Amino acid sequence: MRIGVIFGVSELANPKEFEGKASRFLSSLAQEHEVEGGFFITTKADFREARESLDFSKVDVILLYPLTGGTENALKEFGVFRRPIIIFGDPYNNSLAAGIELREYLRERLIPSSLVKSPEELRAALLGYEDEMETWNRFLRMRLGLIGRVSPWLINERFELPYTRISLRKFYEYYESIGEEEGIEAVREVVERAAGVREPVERDLTTAGRVYVAIERILKDYKLDGFTIGCFDLIGKIGGTPCLALAMFNTRGIPAACEGELNSLLGMMIVRRFFGKPSFMGNVADYGRNYLILAHCTAPLLGRYVLRSHFESGKGVGVGVELPPGRASLFKIRGRKAVVAGVKVIGVEKSEFRCRTQVKLEVEDAGDFVDGTAGNHHLLAYVDGEVLADLLSELSFEVMLY
Structure with a gap:
């Protein structure tokens, strides 16, 4: 499965503090899937740069990881690609809070969106989307x-x-x-x-x-x-x-x-x-x-x-x-x-x-x-x-x- 990954970091945070966590996350994911992207997003300008670098409408699933709160406005822009989205949240830096807000925004636009908080839940969500990929493509396209x-x-x-x-x-x-x-x-x-x-x-x-x-x-x-x-x-x-x-x-x-x-x-x-x-x-x-x-x-x-x-x-x-x-x-x-x-x-x-x-x-x-x-x-x-x-x-x- 081809997965486009985006990390969100707020303007109040220092992205360098999260580079190690993001690298470990990508390495683990890449063991089972084809991973692309891995961009750090803070503003809508960052979103525009990311979309110029990778056509997210061609991936199977978009994976959004708000590493901090305050990232909702930038990350929600990825809904424009009309692909299934998984949001990974962790218990720190208001990550889960941002994930819940994002999930509801995307669901209101009828984009399949799941929030997970562990590697096991992420693996199950990806398998679920893989099973339903034909259905989602017929709807989202x-x-x-x-x-x-x-x-x-x-x-x-x-x-x-x-x-x-x-x-x-x-x-x-x-x-x-x-x-x-x-x-x-x-x-x-x-x-x-x-x-x-x-x-x-x-x-x-x-x-x-x-x-x-x-x-x-x-x-x-x-x-x-x-x-x-x-x-x-x-x-x-x-x-x-x-x-x-x-x-x-x-x-x-x-x-x-x-x-x-x-x-x-x-x-x-x-x-x-x-x-x-x-x-x-x-x-x-x-x-x-x-x-x-x-x-x-x-x-x-x-x-x-x-x-x-x-x-x-x-x-x-x-x-x-x-x-x-x-x-x-x-x-x-x-x-x-x-x-x-x-x-x-x-x-x-x-x-x-x-x-x-x-x-x-x-x-x-x-x-x-x-x-x-x-x-x-x-x-x-x-x-x-x-x-x-x-x-x-x-x-x-x-x-x-x-």
């Missing part, structure tokens, strides 16, 4: 994108993971470069397979196709694995929405979330990467003792579907999909917390006073679930709830399973 902005009504949205931001100005540059013929051709097959087209006219379908092609080119140019888009901002500018484009991307295996919500995108990415399934992102529209209705204007095209307008604006192209019956999971991610319920898809609804795709779920004690969940948008995925909850726990989420 994800490239997420936000096109536009997070919708302002998502007042609980909090997101600490790295993502690429693409401005709406840049999106419009891509959009304007795409002709009408290319736009209508992009959605032709989806339109032909639809069970019906109600409100949208050819101009709406053409706009939806141009949106799809613009996003497709953005994904390629920015090398993104999935994206979310601040969709409502498009309505006034182009008179359309990306609902159909999102449905098409989710159907073909590219996670795509609406309203600029990054937490929902992250959940979609996890389900796609680890289960090979798409997710339906929806609003809680209603619930009763043992049922819940989820609704939104975009959904993966997993069943019979009708092309409609976007519900709130009456513009663009939304989709009303009859999602198939079966066992599934209903879940919500917000920051480090996740709420998961095993559910059963039992039917579809077709109210004209809700978003176009409406699915009815059998949820035991639905009121308790709604009372304990972490915000509005939820994801529905055809995966086992307990298996999903176990995976999320493994990925450092704090999971509540209903």
Whole structure:
């Protein structure tokens, strides 16, 4: 295993006093592993020098050893490399105190982080990471994108993971470069397979196709694995929405979330990467003792579907999909917390006073679930709830399973 090692020493301490301890630590570690680095870090300037000397994104594990307290700000910078991190603390010079603070900072950013205080614990932690390396790589290497902005009504949205931001100005540059013929051709097959087209006219379908092609080119140019888009901002500018484009991307295996919500995108990415399934992102529209209705204007095209307008604006192209019956999971991610319920898809609804795709779920004690969940948008995925909850726990989420 390739390990990148960093020692932290505060500005109040003399690094020379710790050179012997650091040397012995490195020598012991090198007997079993490929060790790189060994830099002493005091300031963020030291961090920048270290990253120029060694690409820490290429190591298997980063090992941080705060030799003193007061090193948290410099050492936390190594979280940017998105690698599993082990923090070694000892009982002296406030080493453990700094390690606890670092561990929580990193865990809040969903970076696997363990604190150990002995060579035996360190050896066990390294073995544990080695066993789960494939899982962590699949999670930590994800490239997420936000096109536009997070919708302002998502007042609980909090997101600490790295993502690429693409401005709406840049999106419009891509959009304007795409002709009408290319736009209508992009959605032709989806339109032909639809069970019906109600409100949208050819101009709406053409706009939806141009949106799809613009996003497709953005994904390629920015090398993104999935994206979310601040969709409502498009309505006034182009008179359309990306609902159909999102449905098409989710159907073909590219996670795509609406309203600029990054937490929902992250959940979609996890389900796609680890289960090979798409997710339906929806609003809680209603619930009763043992049922819940989820609704939104975009959904993966997993069943019979009708092309409609976007519900709130009456513009663009939304989709009303009859999602198939079966066992599934209903879940919500917000920051480090996740709420998961095993559910059963039992039917579809077709109210004209809700978003176009409406699915009815059998949820035991639905009121308790709604009372304990972490915000509005939820994801529905055809995966086992307990298996999903176990995976999320493994990925450092704090999971509540209903």
